[in-house]
Amino acid sequence: MSHPTLGDAACPLQFGAYPMVDRTFLKSGHTPTLFSAFLYFDLSFMTWVLLGPLGVAVSKSFGLSPAQKGFMVAVPVLSGAVLRLVAGLMVDHIGPKRTGLILQLLVLAGLGAAWLLGVHSYNQVLILGLLLGVAGASFAVALPLASRWYPPEYQGLALGIAGAGNSGTALAALFAPSLAQAYGWQNVVGLAALPLAVAFVVYLIFAKDAPDRPPAKTLAQYLGVLKTHDAWWLMGLYGVTFGGFVGLSSSLTIYFNSEYGLTAVTAGFFTAACVFAGSFIRPVGGALADRFGGVRTLTVVYILAALGLALASFQQPSPWLALGLMMFSMVALGAGNGAVFQLAPQRFGKEIGVVTGLVGMTGGAGGFYLAASLGWAKQLTGSYQAGLLAFAGLALIALVGLLGVKARWRKTWPELAGAALRL
DSSP: OOOOOTTSTTOTTSTTTSOSSOHHHHHHSOHHHHHHHHHHHHHHHHHHTTTTTTHHHHHHHHTOOHHHHHHHHHHHHHHHHHHHHHHHHHHHHHOHHHHHHHHHHHHHHHHHHHHHHOOOSHHHHHHHHHHHHHHHTTHHHHHHHHHTTSOGGGHHHHHHHHHGGGGHHHHHHHHHHHHHHHHOHHHHHHHTHHHHHHHHHHHHHHOOOOTTOOOOOOHHHHHGGGGSHHHHHHHHHHHHHHHHHHHHHHHHHHHHHHHHOOOHHHHHHHHHHHHHHHHHTHHHHHHHHHHHOHHHHHHHHHHHHHHHHHHHTSOOSSHHHHHHHHHHHHHHHHHHHHHHHHHHHHHOGGGHHHHHHHHHHHHHHHHHHHHHHHHHHHHHHSSSHHHHHHHHHHHHHHHHHHHHHHHHHHHHHHHHHTSOOOO
């Protein structure tokens, strides 16, 4: 079966002719799997960042300092980052569907145990955070599951749709604070298992592994990817875009509560608005990268993200202005997430499982750094400004690095792929 090339008029990403998702795109892959990957990713991310929206209530229960609150919301992010590498290895060895089923069962069991046994100290909250990290590893499963069904010209769009499961972090911010207020935050941990169970059933019935799954490799072959400079560059680029997205997703409820005196519920609504903006722009970022190239798209992304974070670091006269700046920053970061994963399968199509795990791991590590640094900045200086400015600086460093490698990528990647690529 032949597929339209990047230059064909049949490509749905050519503006003015076809919508981004048209019949050609739908026929090129497996829609039930794409939906299952999205739903699994979405509800897993809801669970992964649960401690962020619950942070105000948890802090009141245990009298936490700003640094403890920052570390509390950062632990699931770091745990998920490390486990993404494990999940990526499992995906390439036993397939994404089986890997996803195993991870979902572990998360359901962990939530059930935490709800039944209770969480009675700050240390136990951190243990819960480690368990929630298993949900964060869903990234390394959902994206390869979707990616392997679609040809190169639709990678940005397909992975953008699957990756829009980032919006699950908005669900946590939207509902967790009010549920905690009504039923207690520990019961919210148990309630989170209900939608996860629905996602598990959908995934079990509708998700399928692509027929052309590459053969399993040895551990040495997997880690051989790390010998290529391009893998490290993609890891660093995603460490900024996704790190900024998930770090802010985990921290903004506490940020709006602390900096602008909003109630936990209102702060959750503000956070949800930011996360929705960043999540649903991800497919657009992937589509723009398909159309204009991932390098060009990321160049704009890093400039806008650095600008937004730098402006947001200053105390604003109203929380609404602060909300607008954070939404602006999250839109830039969300588009960047889609653009990085337009690039990754073009360079590492045969190793997409382990590369997704590695790139996702550094994305989570970036989120851990941002969430933890915001807490430390608040405790040491009384403001989040230093943490936000430092991350804006990282965006500019990523921009300089990207500009330094783009010429080499445009020369060598098409030679490696044996085809024209949109970079």
